[in-house]
Amino acid sequence: MPPSTLGRLGLLARDRGLQAGFGVLALFVVGDLRRDLLLTATYSASAIIASMLTTAWRTAAVAVASVTLAFLIGYLDDGPAGAEWALRGWLGAALGVLAVISAVVRDRREERLRRMTVIAATAQQALLSSIPSRLADVELAARYVSATTAAQVGGDLYEVSSTPYGVRMIVGDVKGKGIEAVQIAASVLSAFRHAAVTESDVGALARTLDAAVGRMVSDEDFVTAIVAEFAHDRITLANCGHPSPVLVAGRRIESLDPVEHTLPLGLGADPVLSTHPWPEGARMLLYTDGLVEARDRRGRFFPLDDHAEELADGSLDQALDHLVDQLLLHAGTHVDDDLALVLTEHHA
Template sequence: MSVTVDEAPASWVRDSGVWAGMSIVLLVAMLDRVSLVALTGGFGIGALVTAMMSTARRTAGVAAFALAATLGVGALSEGYGAAEFAVRGLTCLVLGVLAVVSAETRERREARLRRLTVIADAAQRAVLRASPERIGTMGFAVRYVSASEEAGIGGDLYEIAATPFGVRVIVGDVRGKGLPAVQTAASVLGAFRQAALSAPDPATLARRVDDVISRLIDDEEFVTAVFAEFREDGTVALANCGHHPPLLLDADGARVLDTGEPTPPLGLMPDPELAVHPWRPGSRMLLYTDGLVEARDEAGEFFGLDAGTPVLTDRPLPAALDGLVERLRAHVGGRVADDVALVLAEDRTRVGVAHAGR
């Protein structure tokens, strides 16, 4: 059994696990000393508590303190025979060793999890490449909010591509989490990048992406996705595969766009309709995953898109998404329960003075 040498002595003082363990040892010693209760193995409880909260090295320190305490109290107490004295010491020693082994096992497991998290995070960063801030007259901002505190691991995806047909965007959500979801997301984006340059419209593009990933994923897997094509003729064409429709913000206000009859997600043979809407100069469009609109507060209320409308219209694109994320976190009490991918697009044919700094 190996114990890692790690912390400076001063850090022991700030360790709540050490304090909790030593407090329990002292409490047991007081109870045992005044003969209020017979706790033959009670001294070892302190080391077990420390093992759940601190390192193996610090657990060993508390275990040694507990052994010294049980032997000291036993030596001072009258009425303990040699056999009971030995049982007390042996019991505390065994519990201390078990506590150290438990703490070391937990440390190794957590270290392995951290390594896997770093690998998954690197994989996802490779999948979700840096997005352009501007393509022609189109401006963009993207954000990825992970439900994992350690890393952005999940199956939400987005991509922006300049094509002969216009600027095309995909936003989607893979069913599942972790490395398998990242792998599926990579397959979707790879198929999108290849087909986006030749498919004549977003509906055909969606079907071509589905043809590719249907051969790569299991029968129970699927990917919801929405495809958008911003055209030079002042329109935006949409194809929706089981995803939440985008939010359009223009001179007429904010509204969720009609994307036609519902169709299955990618991987389930979707046949989406092509929905075409006006795309006026200065308009903005938010494409998002379900982690945004399905986020709940403590009362169970969903996060409504209308709650984010003001910040999406009166700020530069990056600041607008930052403001939306802030409102989302405030709604859920600080931590989101599901990953969120956001793409905010803007037609910059005529950029107003208020937004000249974008």
């Protein structure tokens, strides 16, 4: 038998829908033959179960088997003179047809969902274009970690721009999932690219972004974000409801918390700026909440503080790859929410 045929047979053998459908059918048949329960009309319940778990074609296979057995066993029980076996058989056939129709509707709905997810993921990846490895005296590296296939596409975003005021960066996270989140993220990035080179300070830049987000979202939607400006030996941050960056200078680890907590973009953000030393060789990690909210099997959050010191080891890319490996090890090879990571380093 050709290897391709063996592979297809193996896939069929592992299909949970087929296993469940034929398993239930076998139980009905064995119960009917042993105790004469007249269950032939319910044989097609096996097709209904299969329709919830497998494709329409495989559901049809279970339905055909159930209806065939219903007519055969009914005929053997009642004989040609009886009429009830035929009625039960036709009732089972009607249930089988409904099961196949249900599977067809589910298949089409899932295919539409898959297409929309692919479109959203493609749009999101197009938005998150590769950032340069260096701008002025700032070296950069970024990672985007997608969630499980069951999760929807999120609105995590990042961008960096060289301006007359220094290197400016935004890392943000749109509330919600799907196409709408990606559209909002695109608008935020567009507004940032325009305002980053025109606004005189990052506070004004954040307020401009807040106004842009407010025009496009409802009262319940928002974008958490942090806007950073790197100028020589100082970092200026405008934190709008976003997780605080982590600064690694030598072996000193510091969370750059805001002076005063501020509402996210779209809710009237007016951040109080905070300024921090930016010594040569120091690194700063900016991230979205998918990093610190990743849970292990016991429900424990990812302990970023335990791994922050490791951000100083190796190149920026190596440090980020190691952090992602530790995250996946903690969460069990997958995460439940998309996350964006940007690691920077000061090189005079």
